[in-house]
Amino acid sequence: MQITIYTDGACDVHAENRPGGWAAILQAVGEDGQIVKERVISGGAERTTNNVMELTAVIEGLKLLKRVTGLSIVSDSRYVIDIASGAKKAAKNKTLWSDFFQIADGHFIEWRYVAGHAGDELNERCDRLAVAEKNKRATSRNRPADEPIVLQAGMAGIFLATRHAAKDKATSWAAVIVLDDMEREVSGRLEKTSELEGTLIGAIKSLESRPEAEDAILFTAQEYLAKGMNQWLHGWMAKGWKTRGGESVKYRRHWERLNELAKGRKVSFRFVKTRDGIPQFQRGKELTAEILRRA
Secondary structure, eight states, X not given: OEEEEEEEEESOTTOSSEEEEEEEEEEXXXXXXXXXXXXXXXXXXXXXXXXXXXXXXXXXXXXXXXXXXXXXXXXXXXXXXXXXXXXXXXXXXXXXXXXXXXXXXXXXXXXXXXXXXXXXXXXXXXXXXXXXXXXXXXXXTTSOOOOOOOOOTTOEEEEEEEEEETTTTEEEEEEEEEETTEEEEXXXXXXXXXXXXXXXXXXXXXXXXXXXXXXXXXXXXXXXXXXXXXXXXXXXXXXXXXXXTSOBOTTHHHHHXXXXXXXXXXXXEEEOXXXXXXXXXXXXXXXXXXXXXXX
């Protein structure tokens, strides 16, 4: 069986911090030339660059692989192919390149360059998906921005970040905690842990590191955590820890612990969609990447 991943990114190549999109198509073809399996994924960012989107497409495509294998990756990005193959060194996006080399480690990759818009069917398909994601982000940039972050005196602001390494099945978490004019950092690595569970554990560890009576706002990039604590928790408890569909709530013991930690003080959880320009989130991103690299 031959595995090929087609990737593409879309963004304004002449400017930074613009809406962008990426797409990856994985195809597994049998000896008879028939497609045995196909996976299609796409995504994007409101503020990014074309090179970041091209590289993200490759990383996300590699995450689809369940085991170490040989494969071909088809891209129209000389930037990605030259650095990934060792012909050039990365001058920018070093954290993202570190992610790539970690997830690519062990795979046997044949790189194939295809000129963009030259008629390759799957490259064109990736391009359409990436452009659609870019246009979606361009529309969302016109929506109202996140509510400004304002911390009252004596209230701790906990900025929680997580990062998952698919190859190692590990998740790192880091929290930058702001109280008045002071900042401190707490972090950790969790083996064989999904990013969602890692976020819940990171929230628990962050709150456990604070005085029991201290009020806090926990800012998170994981919307499920914020909605779980703000909207769904009491409903789950009333239904015997069942979801609206009747299924058992995953990670119940973590939700119970978070509920315990929130008692007796004012603790709120706030989802932050746009984290660019928030230095605490940027620091958290750096810490989580460093923790996975060290291990």
